[in-house]
Amino acid sequence: MPPLSEQLQALVRLQDIDLLLREARDPKLAGEEARLGFALENLGTVERTRKRLASQIDDRLLQTYERMSQRFDRVVVSVEHRVCQGCRMGLPTSSASRSSPEVTLENCQNCGRILYRL
Amino acid sequence: MTTATAAAPKPATAIEGILRSTLYLPNLQARRKTSVLEELVQALVPAGVTRYPAAILDLLAQREALGSTAIGKGIAVPHARSALIAERAVLVARSVRGIDFDAPDGKPVQLFFLIVAPSVGQDPIYLKLLADIVRAVRLTKVRQRLAEAPDFAAVQEALVHAAAE
Helix, strand or coil: CCCCCHHHHHHHHHHHHHHHHHHHHHHHHHHHHHHCCCCCCHHHHHHHHHHHHHHHHHHHHHHHHHHHHCCCCEEEEEEECCCEECCCCEEEEEEEEECCCCCEEECCCCCCCCCECC | CCCCCCCCCCCCCCCCCCCHHHHHECCCCCHHHHHHHHHHHHHCCCCCCCCCCHHHHHHHHHHHHHHCCCEEEECHHHCCCEEEECCEEEEEECCCCCCCCCCCCCCCEEEEEEEEEECCCHHHHHHHHHHHHHHHCCHHHHHHHHHHHCCCCHHHHHHHHHHHH
């Protein structure tokens, strides 16, 4: 499998940071971590990293991600055995692709999520 | 004629089914917090856990920025979930000299448990692994056994036994 493009990798990293921030803000999850002895406190540092990472992503791609984030917890999802791991629907032989000046992306034809292959 | 096929025994704990000898570093070379994370993450690559060590290292650094994953008594449990992780994994590593990891008790860390998992929605097993490991290493006798373990089998036995108790 070829490595992910730089832009797609940056998008996945942004999503990972969003998950980290979401978990840190979730009282239940943060509470579980705190009970185990882990602090989740300095959100400002991670928020600044998110901002810096976002600035490295193509504008149209970032806008697509931010818009879809309103609908989905995970916008960028893997494909396993030709199944979108976001909606669990099988993908047709040819998948839709969305192009921006910097990157061509494959989208799930069912849910629209951005797809990647590990 | 048919032959009965014995089903593989189901692991009794989350830890039992996940520990691997390829994810055991008995003698870390790193001396600082940033370099130890790098050494841990690099070991995930040949084990097939990720192809993106730089991204995983960045994510773990962000997790550390939220608060140190050192829990005192010479133990740290760095952990994160990422879309760039292919499968759930626990890497166990020891540092003979100990490494300053911003622990709450200020003591250097000798035992590291790196937990990584794919970010696929809720993952109760990931949280259970985290809880099982923390509970196990809070016991003095378990820490002692881990520190003195001569090989991976002894580390595995100590952790699995403690988690099953």
